[in-house]
Amino acid sequence: MSAHVAIIGAGIVGVSTAIWLQRAGCRVTLVEREAAAGEGASYGNGGVLASCAIVPVTVPGLIAKAPGMLLSRDEPLFLKWRYLPRLAPWLRRFLSHANAGDTQRIAAGLAALIGDSLAEHQALAAGTGAERWLVANDYLYLYRDRTEFEAESFAWSLRAAHGIGWDELEGMDFRSFDPVFSPEFAFAIRMGNHGRITDPGAYVKALAAQVVARGGRLIRTEVSDVVQEGGRVTGLRAGGETLPCNGVVLAAGAWSAGLARRMGVRVPLESERGYHLELIEPSFMPRVPVMISAGKFVITPMEGRLRLAGIVEFGGLSAPPSQAPLALLRRHLRQAMPRLRWKAEQSWMGHRPTLPDSLPVIGPVPGLAGAWMAFGHHHIGLTGAARTGRLLAQLIAGQEPDISLAPYSPARFTR
Numbered sequence: 001m002s003a004h005v006a007i008i009g010a011g012i013v014g015v016s017t018a019i020w021l022q023r024a025g026c027r028v029t030l031v032e033r034e035a036a037a038g039e040g041a042s043y044g045n046g047g048v049l050a051s052c053a054i055v056p057v058t059v060p061g062l063i064a065k066a067p068g069m070l071l072s073r074d075e076p077l078f079l080k081w082r083y084l085p086r087l088a089p090w091l092r093r094f095l096s097h098a099n100a101g102d103t104q105r106i107a108a109g110l111a112a113l114i115g116d117s118l119a120e121h122q123a124l125a126a127g128t129g130a131e132r133w134l135v136a137n138d139y140l141y142l143y144r145d146r147t148e149f150e151a152e153s154f155a156w157s158l159r160a161a162h163g164i165g166w167d168e169l170e171g172m173d174f175r176s177f178d179p180v181f182s183p184e185f186a187f188a189i190r191m192g193n194h195g196r197i198t199d200p201g202a203y204v205k206a207l208a209a210q211v212v213a214r215g216g217r218l219i220r221t222e223v224s225d226v227v228q229e230g231g232r233v234t235g236l237r238a239g240g241e242t243l244p245c246n247g248v249v250l251a252a253g254a255w256s257a258g259l260a261r262r263m264g265v266r267v268p269l270e271s272e273r274g275y276h277l278e279l280i281e282p283s284f285m286p287r288v289p290v291m292i293s294a295g296k297f298v299i300t301p302m303e304g305r306l307r308l309a310g311i312v313e314f315g316g317l318s319a320p321p322s323q324a325p326l327a328l329l330r331r332h333l334r335q336a337m338p339r340l341r342w343k344a345e346q347s348w349m350g351h352r353p354t355l356p357d358s359l360p361v362i363g364p365v366p367g368l369a370g371a372w373m374a375f376g377h378h379h380i381g382l383t384g385a386a387r388t389g390r391l392l393a394q395l396i397a398g399q400e401p402d403i404s405l406a407p408y409s410p411a412r413f414t415r
């Protein structure tokens with residue numbers, strides 16, 4: 001192929017797409033407004049390749065629980081109340097999916113995308129130098145007791161229905177697997193065939209460096225428009241200049257909606273703001289990443305540090321970070337690992353790109369030849385990016401993608 005494809009956004013989704021497009025024979029240019037690749041959501045995530053994360057936030061029962069969660073300082077759901085009037089129409093659509101039928105449909109769509117994420121990342125990183133940040137491991141969900149686990153039986157039955165298996169570790173079985181947690185946490189679910197990235201920002205940068213080493217370009221500029229002639233893409237507008245190309249992939253994460261509109265698709269994209277707290281040089285680390293289920297955050301061993309990442313806060317793209325989510329992470333940490341000590345802390349807030357139906361958009365832009373979209377991966381963007389890039393490259397190279405892309409079609413927002 002001699003196509004020149006420009007990719008807007010050098011997060012994990014854009015960079016993975018660039019790698020797979022190069023392997024398919026395309027010329028690629030990554031266009032990123034930040035100083036380097038991997039500085040958006042892809043920088044600060046929990047690093048977990050969470051193939052089991054097929055259950056969306058919008059589970060049945062959420063509508064009844066959400067008001068109480070928003071009013072409690074101990075629940076992992078926050079709202080910047082000033083933002084509520086803007087959020088309300090989107091929130092209504094989001095909550096309309098909190099029923100069993102939609103949750104099952106969403107889980108099926110996510111399972112097809114992320115079910116084999118470890119193997120997909122191994123294939124993505126192979127021969128790039130980025131392998132050094134990729135670790136195969138078990139993934140644990142941690143509960144105080146079996147009753148707390150059973151309260152999530154709907155989610156676990158969905159996982160089981162999609163072939164996700166696990167062991168139950170209770171009492172001493174769990175303590176002998178990993179003794180670093182408080183004895184108050186006495187029940188864990190252990191899943192094999194998962195993985196983690198021990199420095200997500202560095203991983204994306206290494207992959208982007210490989211794109212450049214193979215003859216691609218990484219340009220620092222902010223794309224303002226997509227140039228179209230006769231129903232086909234001919235270039236990008238950025239910094240008052242036109243960058244000619246004959247294909248474009250919009251992979252600008254939570255910032256994609258404006259450019260999507262320029263391409264004729266009104267995508268209802270919202271930011272699920274999330275937080276991380278990093279503990280530098282901790283006195284010990286858990287063996288594998290652990291989801292503290294009550295707090296909806298992960299504790300992930302990373303290079304020289306432990307990262308606590310999670311929380312959902314609605315508040316839009318421009319409001320500054322809040323302190324309450326970080327305080328909640330600290331409280332949960334004290335309960336789960338009371339003996340832990342560390343040298344220093346860093347905190348971060350980032351934007352998960354989320355669509356009301358909790359499925360990303362991956363596929364061609366209706367009515368605009370040479371344009372594709374790849375964003376909206378909410379909580380599973382790191383996990384699902386490797387396969388997303390491979391699917392898009394198949395599509396752009398004219399091959400049949402190896403799964404149906406119907407659930408992710410951008411056309412669902414043009415009807």
Ligand SMILES: Cc1cc2nc3c(=O)[nH]c(=O)nc-3n(C[C@H](O)[C@H](O)[C@H](O)COP(=O)(O)OP(=O)(O)OC[C@H]3O[C@@H](n4cnc5c(N)ncnc54)[C@H](O)[C@@H]3O)c2cc1C
Pocket residue numbers: 008009010011012013014031032033034037038039040041042043044045046047048049050221222223224251252253254255256273274275276298309310311349350351352353374375376377378379380381382383384
């Ligand atoms: C706290 C937290 C924890 C998470 N934990 C996990 C996890 O453990 N596992 C998991 O799978 N996922 C996790 N996620 C989700 C995951 O991080 C995201 O889904 C994923 O990073 C999205 O990748 P992306 O490439 O779409 O977006 P981003 O990484 O945000 O990249 C988009 C890029 O586009 C650039 N851009 C935007 N507009 C323009 C423009 N006009 N011109 C040029 N460049 C532009 C931005 O600067 C940015 O670099 C977590 C997210 C958060 C916030």
